[in-house]
Amino acid sequence: MSTDPRLFIGQDLAAGQAVALPKEDTHYLVNVMRRAAGDTVRLFNGRDGEWRAQIVETGRKAAILEPLEQTRPQAGVPDLWLLFAPVKRQKTDLMVEKATELGVARLCPVSTARTQSERVRIDRFRTITKEAAEQTERLDLPEIDELERLDRVLDGWDPARRLIYCDEAGDEAGEPWGGARGRGQPMAAALAGLEAGPAAILIGPEGGFSDAERTRLRDHDFVTPVTLGPRILRAETAAMAALVLWQSVHGDWR
Amino acid sequence: MSTDPRLFIGQDLAAGQAVALPKEDTHYLVNVMRRAAGDTVRLFNGRDGEWRAQIVETGRKAAILEPLEQTRPQAGVPDLWLLFAPVKRQKTDLMVEKATELGVARLCPVSTARTQSERVRIDRFRTITKEAAEQTERLDLPEIDELERLDRVLDGWDPARRLIYCDEAGDEAGEPWGGARGRGQPMAAALAGLEAGPAAILIGPEGGFSDAERTRLRDHDFVTPVTLGPRILRAETAAMAALVLWQSVHGDWR
Numbered sequence A, B: 001m002s003t004d005p006r007l008f009i010g011q012d013l014a015a016g017q018a019v020a021l022p023k024e025d026t027h028y029l030v031n032v033m034r035r036a037a038g039d040t041v042r043l044f045n046g047r048d049g050e051w052r053a054q055i056v057e058t059g060r061k062a063a064i065l066e067p068l069e070q071t072r073p074q075a076g077v078p079d080l081w082l083l084f085a086p087v088k089r090q091k092t093d094l095m096v097e098k099a100t101e102l103g104v105a106r107l108c109p110v111s112t113a114r115t116q117s118e119r120v121r122i123d124r125f126r127t128i129t130k131e132a133a134e135q136t137e138r139l140d141l142p143e144i145d146e147l148e149r150l151d152r153v154l155d156g157w158d159p160a161r162r163l164i165y166c167d168e169a170g171d172e173a174g175e176p177w178g179g180a181r182g183r184g185q186p187m188a189a190a191l192a193g194l195e196a197g198p199a200a201i202l203i204g205p206e207g208g209f210s211d212a213e214r215t216r217l218r219d220h221d222f223v224t225p226v227t228l229g230p231r232i233l234r235a236e237t238a239a240m241a242a243l244v245l246w247q248s249v250h251g252d253w254r
Helices: A023-032 A089-101 A122-136 A150-155 A187-192 A211-219 A235-249 B023-032 B089-101 B122-136 B150-155 B187-192 B211-219 B235-249
Strands: A006-008 A019-021 A040-044 A050-058 A063-072 A080-084 A106-111 A162-166 A199-203 A223-227 B006-008 B019-021 B040-044 B050-058 B063-072 B080-084 B106-111 B162-166 B199-203 B223-227
Touching: A006 A023, A006 A122, A019 A023, A023 A050, A023 A063, A040 A063, A080 A089, A080 A235, A089 A122, A089 A235, A089 B235, A106 A150, A106 A199, A150 A211, A162 A187, A162 A235, A187 A223, A187 A235, A187 B235, A199 A235, A211 A223, A235 B089, A235 B187, A235 B235, B006 B023, B006 B122, B019 B023, B023 B050, B023 B063, B040 B063, B080 B089, B080 B235, B089 B122, B089 B235, B106 B150, B106 B199, B150 B211, B162 B187, B162 B235, B187 B223, B187 B235, B199 B235, B211 B223
Parallel strands: A006 A040, A080 A106, A080 A199, A162 A199, A162 A223, B006 B040, B080 B106, B080 B199, B162 B199, B162 B223
Antiparallel strands: A019 A063, A040 A050, A050 A063, B019 B063, B040 B050, B050 B063
């Protein structure tokens, strides 16, 4: 495929208003994609749509690009957030990448009683979301929040936003595959019963939520507990599955 | 969590009929999970349900386990296959792992006009499906086919099995985001119009299907073309999304 490379930049995009590409993007464009002056690329910044731009000049540290014409108007993604407890680095990275592809508007890392990692690399998340957005034809990047404690997030929650809570670890009695105690409806059925509107999906850590967290979650009217089938999904798989189902029922996959 | 380790084995499982664990599983159990004689594990073989078993003896090359009681009866997954064109190794591995978690019955690697890799490591796939099944509480492993050419697979297709074809590369005219030409219905809507029954999902290579392949696919009555939202998903993401939607509408997530 000879499609033009697609790059997210920070600057404004307007006809004839040249922009300088940062060093990393210049390296990618020149050394990886082998493009040179005269070639065209596609640029987006999350505000001005997608532009076809021409490479005017390339140096070792920067490239100068001139936007020629807007090829797509700006479009956003549905108002869907993903709240997730960071897991192992590779799995968290995968969750961030796939959530961007699947069209999440905001990524909200939360720490829970059993969260394995308290370290969140926001910069790393930004790199991953940028690359995923470039490859997936998105016109914006998801917002990324700083790590926050789940109880504080719940304290400040706007009840107009539905919080869909996936409890993949099953119940505490050791019968995750069939135990009905405390588990939610299948997610597709639960979504069919909800009105469209702002939503967030909450995925717990590998060890699941604590009893106290579950009790608190279920006490809120804005929380809808759901299940994702009879097998136990890993955290990153549960996140992807929940995003897919929401996009199909209430999002922009309809 | 102090859940018993869960292992897939090849042998029959019956009360009092001791089984020997292979070297790799013994290493995992003894050195990684730090279990010793007297501890219990969970065993499954795809035929006899899940059993609680006790470690009788551990050596450097094998462990002897004695099945004590069946804790779950055998249960399968819905009759859903995944046909996929192998992509880069890491992404293909991810697809195989996630398809196992999401409950696919059969994995069928197919080569297409634009398939990037003609090498398929069946042994590697088996290792991945075994580990995924162990972690996801599945009671069986998916079948794994040898690599076959897509046209031959279509030649021998049983028309009673619906083939759901995801064409994520969009159309050839360079308008993947909005071009209606030749693209299918949103998958959830397409599934709602189909009867339940045996199904397969077909995911193409990163470069998409060739025009000839598309024309051939659309000529078959057993093929349903579908789309997965307005963004362009990578092959492994498209596979996961399609499996999730099928499981929710026609599979065992209902």
